[in-house]
Amino acid sequence: MSFGCFTVKNGKFYNNLSDVLDKYEIGQLLRAKEFCEVCVARDRLTNKMYICKKFQKRDGRHVRKAAKNEIGILKMVSHPNVLQLIEAFETRKEYIIIQELATGGDLFDWILDQGSYTEKDTSKVIRQVLEAVVYLHSLGIVHRNLKLENLMYYNQRNGSKVVMGDFYLSRLENGPITEPCGTPEYLAPEVVARHRYGRPVDCWAVGVIMYILLSGNPPFFDDLDEDEENERHNRRIFRKILAGDYEYDSPYWDNISNAAKELVGLLMETDQDERIVAKDALAHSWISGNSALGRNLREGVCAQIEKNFAKAKWKVTVNRGSCGQSPRHRHTHTHTYTHIHTYTRTHTYTHIHSYTYNHTHTHTHSYNHTYTYTYTHTHTHTHTHTY
Known part of the structure; x- marks a missing residue:
């Protein structure tokens, strides 16, 4: 794919790892995603920072497929x-994928940091998402995993653009698609029902995103008991999705314009053949006109975001999904951990792990490094293992 390749006996060309490390300094792990690890990378020549995604081939065919x-x-x-x-x-x-680095944070962080948050702000976000979707659809590309976690602000300046990432489940619509994949709460009815589907699934997902940004609540939600299997919980969610069972609940929607509710309804039409297409959604008065209201929604939306999205309730992406099919055993656990990364002038790297289980485990190791950076990160992560 790049330079410095060598050939193995099957005639395939590969890069040497040194090709990457000679050009980029790979920094700390930012997060582990379902298919890959995400790190920062510094271009040694220009000092520009990028995102580095690493997909390990040993993790299986589905990971190799996602990377390619x-x-x-x-x-x-x-x-x-x-x-x-x-x-x-x-x-x-x-x-290994080297990609632009977005430094502005996710949409939830942005909302929580604002002194004022209005329908007009949401309209600007949805407009940019729809512009990207219209472009992708013009190329015949279906994203298939649009969700808030895959949207972020490009930088921290006021007026920063919104950018879309994570295309490992995307594909060309060069024929009927029937493979279920995506994130359960964002799945369109036709995906849940295992019918043929295509570009309309992205419009449905934009409707879910818009619903959340306006109210702080997911449209299809069901509390997950601590000892309940994810599969049982997902089945209840799927039943609601198939029925289009969502409401504009009071008081969360009391101050939302009728135009906003209308567009949500058009995007979340259960019949994919009747669902509004991205280009027409972009022309809707709530996006292109003056229908979006300027009333401050921050207090109510922030309270609901903190309630609904602070506990890692949303499940990992489904690939070749389990819509209605249960594995033999699925085990879920949640833990909180802290990474403390310290790079000093003596080039010593210290890594301290503290896990909130019944015991504490700490280890420290050192190796030479030339990058000066301090980064502390604490988060809650839900693992789902299928046996």
Whole structure:
């Protein structure tokens, strides 16, 4: 894919890992996603910072497929609201994607940090998302995993653009798609029902995103008991999705315009053949006109966001999904951990793990490093293991 390749006996060309490390300094782990690890990377020549995604081939065929899929899609796209591919590498052990770095934080962080948050603000966000979706659909690309976690602000300046990422489940609509995939709470009815589907699933997901941004609540929600299996919980969610069972509940929607509710309804039409297309949604008066209200919604929306999204209740992405099918055993646990990364002038790297189980485990190790940075990160993460 890049330079410095060597050939193995099957005639396939691979990069040496040194090709990557000679050009980029790979920094600390930012987060572990379902298919890959996400790190920061510094261009040694320009000092510019990027995102580095590492997909380990040993993790299975689905990971290898996701990596190749994301690389292929990213090579096709160039749009202001899509994080751009810088370059990609394939070694014998992993796929490595170097991509633009968005530093503005996710949409939830932005809302919580604002002194005022209105329908007009949400309209600007949804407009940018729809512009990216219209562009993707014009290329025949279905994203298939649009969700708030895949949207972020490009930088921390006022008026920063919103950018879209994570294309590992995206694909070209060059025929009927029937493979269930996505994140349960964002799945369109046709995906849940295992019917053929295509670009309309992205419009449904935009409707879910818009619903959450306006109210702080997910449209399809069901409390997960601590000892309840995810699959049982998801089945209840899926029944609501299939029925289009959502409401504009009081008091959360009392101050929301009728135009906003109308657009949500058009985007979340259960019949995919009747659902509004992205181009027409972009022309809706709530997006292109003056229908979006300027009333401050921050207090109510923030309270609901903190209530509904602070506990890692939303499940990991479903790939080749389990809509209505149960694995033999699924085990879920949640833990909180803290990473403390300290890079000093003596080039010593200290890594301290503290896990909130019944015991505390700490280890420290050192190796040479030339990057000066201090980063502390604490988060709650839900693991789902299928046996």
